[in-house]
Amino acid sequence: MSGAMTTVVIIIVVVAAVVVIALALLPRMRSRKLRERFGPEYDRTLEQADSRREAERELTERQKRHSQLQLRELSEDEKRRYTMQWAHVQEQFIDDPARALDNADRLLTLAMADRGYPTESYDQQVADLSVEHARPLAEYRRAHEIAGRAGRGEVSTEDMRAAIVDYRHLFADLVGINGAEHSARTENTARDRHATTEK
Incomplete structure (x- = not known):
């Protein structure tokens, strides 16, 4: 060779x-x-x-x-509006935890729709969210499950408190604000609301 x-x-x-x-x-x-x-x-x-x-x-x-989804980021005005609505959900939790959880779930669905996610099916919502919001997804599943049982009176107040925190993690991630910023915005919104009420 x-x-x-x-x-x-x-x-x-x-x-x-x-x-x-x-x-x-x-x-x-x-x-x-x-x-x-x-x-x-x-x-x-x-x-x-x-x-x-x-x-x-x-x-x-x-x-x-x-x-293939037509997703978009929320504007600053939309973020403020959602922050105010979340503050209302947290205040509602004091008097009616089960209803507050239901409203938290609805608010997340509205935020998803505004971002461009389809919202017809819970399973599809979870699948779509998993691509960009996988980290808080386990918490969302847990909160959603607790919210369903809360409506039937099958969970404790402590379980519902944990669920509202779980919802908040996905909410902040979905709306586009980090945890510290979300807490600060919520506290400021609540403070402004109380100040208005006292006048």
């Missing part, structure tokens, strides 16, 4: 080896990207699926659907 032929064979072998390695690493890289994107939602979907491939296919489909 000539030297040129030997070189060609070596190149082919090297290229083939690189392709094989790349193909072997591809699923691992895809898994890592999905895990980074979805966080705890990745593990939850994996637990419920029959296989990793099925779970990752579902998450990939969520990404595709999400990319």
